[in-house]
Amino acid sequence: MQTNNRPVKxxxxxxxxxxxxxxxxxxxxxxxxxDNSPAVFSAADELQEFVYxxxxxxxxxxxxxxxxxxxxxxxxxxxPCDRYSFNQLVKEHRIDKENVLPIEIDCDGMVxxxxxxxxxxxxxxxxxxxxxxxxxxxxxxxKNCSKEDVLLLxxxxxxxxxxxxxFALVREIEEMSxxxxxxxxxxxxxxxxxxxxxxxxxxxxxxxxxxxxNDKSGIxxxxxxxxxxxxxxxxxxxFHVAGRCTDCGECSRVCPQxxxxxxxxxxxxxxxxxxxxxxxxxADDSSVGPLTSYELDDVEPDIVMNxxxxx
Amino acid sequence: MSSRIWSIDLEKADELFxxxxxxxxxxxxxxxAGQVQFKEYDPADSKQKVRLDALNTVRSAKDLFFPQSENMxxxxxxxxxIEIIDNRERVSPFAIFGVRACDARSFEILDRxxxxxxxxxxxxxxxxxxxxxxxxxxxxxxxxFCEAFGIxxxxxxxxxxxxxxxxxxxxxxxxxxxxxxxxxLADVLTNAEPDDExxxxxKKQIREIIAQLPLHELSLESFQPERLxxxxxxxxxxxxxxACIGCGTCTFVCPTCQCYDIRDYDTGNGVxxxxxWDSCMxxxxxxxxxxNPRTSxxxxxxxxxxxxxxxxxxxxxxxxxxxxxxxxxxxxxxSMNIVKVAKAIGGEANV
Numbered sequence: 001m002q003t004n005n006r007p008v009k010x011x012x013x014x015x016x017x018x019x020x021x022x023x024x025x026x027x028x029x030x031x032x033x034x035d036n037s038p039a040v041f042s043a044a045d046e047l048q049e050f051v052y053x054x055x056x057x058x059x060x061x062x063x064x065x066x067x068x069x070x071x072x073x074x075x076x077x078x079x080p081c082d083r084y085s086f087n088q089l090v091k092e093h094r095i096d097k098e099n100v101l102p103i104e105i106d107c108d109g110m111v112x113x114x115x116x117x118x119x120x121x122x123x124x125x126x127x128x129x130x131x132x133x134x135x136x137x138x139x140x141x142x143k144n145c146s147k148e149d150v151l152l153l154x155x156x157x158x159x160x161x162x163x164x165x166x167f168a169l170v171r172e173i174e175e176m177s178x179x180x181x182x183x184x185x186x187x188x189x190x191x192x193x194x195x196x197x198x199x200x201x202x203x204x205x206x207x208x209x210x211x212x213x214n215d216k217s218g219i220x221x222x223x224x225x226x227x228x229x230x231x232x233x234x235x236x237x238x239f240h241v242a243g244r245c246t247d248c249g250e251c252s253r254v255c256p257q258x259x260x261x262x263x264x265x266x267x268x269x270x271x272x273x274x275x276x277x278x279x280x281x282x283a284d285d286s287s288v289g290p291l292t293s294y295e296l297d298d299v300e301p302d303i304v305m306n307x308x309x310x311x
Numbered sequence: 312m313s314s315r316i317w318s319i320d321l322e323k324a325d326e327l328f329x330x331x332x333x334x335x336x337x338x339x340x341x342x343x344a345g346q347v348q349f350k351e352y353d354p355a356d357s358k359q360k361v362r363l364d365a366l367n368t369v370r371s372a373k374d375l376f377f378p379q380s381e382n383m384x385x386x387x388x389x390x391x392x393i394e395i396i397d398n399r400e401r402v403s404p405f406a407i408f409g410v411r412a413c414d415a416r417s418f419e420i421l422d423r424x425x426x427x428x429x430x431x432x433x434x435x436x437x438x439x440x441x442x443x444x445x446x447x448x449x450x451x452x453x454x455x456f457c458e459a460f461g462i463x464x465x466x467x468x469x470x471x472x473x474x475x476x477x478x479x480x481x482x483x484x485x486x487x488x489x490x491x492x493x494x495x496l497a498d499v500l501t502n503a504e505p506d507d508e509x510x511x512x513x514k515k516q517i518r519e520i521i522a523q524l525p526l527h528e529l530s531l532e533s534f535q536p537e538r539l540x541x542x543x544x545x546x547x548x549x550x551x552x553x554a555c556i557g558c559g560t561c562t563f564v565c566p567t568c569q570c571y572d573i574r575d576y577d578t579g580n581g582v583x584x585x586x587x588w589d590s591c592m593x594x595x596x597x598x599x600x601x602x603n604p605r606t607s608x609x610x611x612x613x614x615x616x617x618x619x620x621x622x623x624x625x626x627x628x629x630x631x632x633x634x635x636x637x638x639x640x641x642x643x644x645x646s647m648n649i650v651k652v653a654k655a656i657g658g659e660a661n662v
Binding site: 028030031032035036037038039040058062063114118120122123124125139140187188190191193194195196197199200201213215218221222223224250253254256257258259 | 343344345346348364366369370379380450451452453520523524525526550553554556557558559560562563564572574576577585587588589590593594595598640641642644645646647648650651654
């Protein structure tokens, strides 16, 4: 993929050639064509394995918490949606901005290989694109699908592309009766295996010691006592990142059980927008968010009762 | 192995499942909110979606023998007396249908750990009570590499092996337990020929597909116990672990990961002691009074692969603690996995 009509790899090579940074945080080619991994490159010759294509869905911002604290300047490749997380981390003083060279790169949507599989396509060998049409070579013959249908969830309602109402599903859930809503979330959340992937990948979750990992917190738990107990974990997490979540969608991308976790965060974002006015966390790296500022005309807690709901 | 074989029309699979469920609890690959899991089959529930086409369940079949969490004992205090209550779950007979060859092999790996002295009574109880019915893999995935461990997806093993071919489920008891269960199904199963052309063809086809898979030639031969120190000290661990976010996905979807933690939960008027899966990727794994011996993610990351490819085989006649199911390949948030590790560290020149 290109940025300013240049292959991103060329931009990476230039960073080393011109000594703009000592390390580059990017993606490394995988075993197959779709399993690229986040990687730190320390020298020009390592860039042989560098890749930037439609399978670089992971948000590299979170890795900076660890990488930017190390010696030497690091360049990071940020897709438009990743930039929000980067800004938010800078705002929260979790990244030393001086030690980082952020490089904004273009993105035309990342493909979710799990969605390709969900279409019943197995034994995938390669994918080629012709506009929106993907041709997939498999062990079981050639298959086709539309790229739009197999984009990552976060890409289907991209903040920087037109179309895609990111609150449509939230509204659908709001419209459910409380019983239906409970059943929906019970069915989804009881799949949780408590692997912590959503938390560990989340750029808003940067506590050095999570309360759930802290034996002394009294609520540390590695296991659930019933099939719905995990809801507590996910609700606490959603409240903790409220007002700071940029809606990067990494939680849903990494969930091994396909739980639409981003919908919980989007519900919070939607409420914040309604209560305090439109706000996009990470749109800049210095403004004060709605939950960390106080205005005399802020909504009162009774808005929760007054606006109805809870059918 | 028994040479007797039976079959039933695939369309009548419900009859087979209902007959099985009449004699014991039955677990099948069933869809829940878009994902397939081994769940208890309820003959009365017409909404359940049994997915015999799904290759891997998200969680492996290990769950039925080594559940994610289970009670060990409860302690209740009254005055100066402490009462110890045994509230371990008592398991009744159950059958699990649709176990793939890789997961079936994983039980042998878990057996070596849990059935060695001192025997793990909960695991042993479940193994005693569970009948494993495997299902051959008609459509293996590119992430499959069971062949590297000598597993034949066309002969999946278990107490009973099953195949889907020519619109039928083929059924072959392997063990005495499998024979006993088969006898109870005389009304639904029909006698068949073990060398029926359709079945033979299906097995051949499976093996042909496996031979075309991209990981077909994966070799783990360089992971020898005598190279332990050399592999442990490889500089490659550092860069491989950089992508690891320290979550427990790989360990929790893995059919052979066997580590657990024992915790006490304060119930308000006593203590509930339970055990639950643990992950070597977690910061408090093997936490001891003096602290944690592995303080960095690179050490935790290395532990997982050293255990599977070096320590376990060193203690178990060279048997690796991986079955090539490919779940970690499909599920790692950073797409870092045992195959990438094996290729990066395993190559002679690379170490």
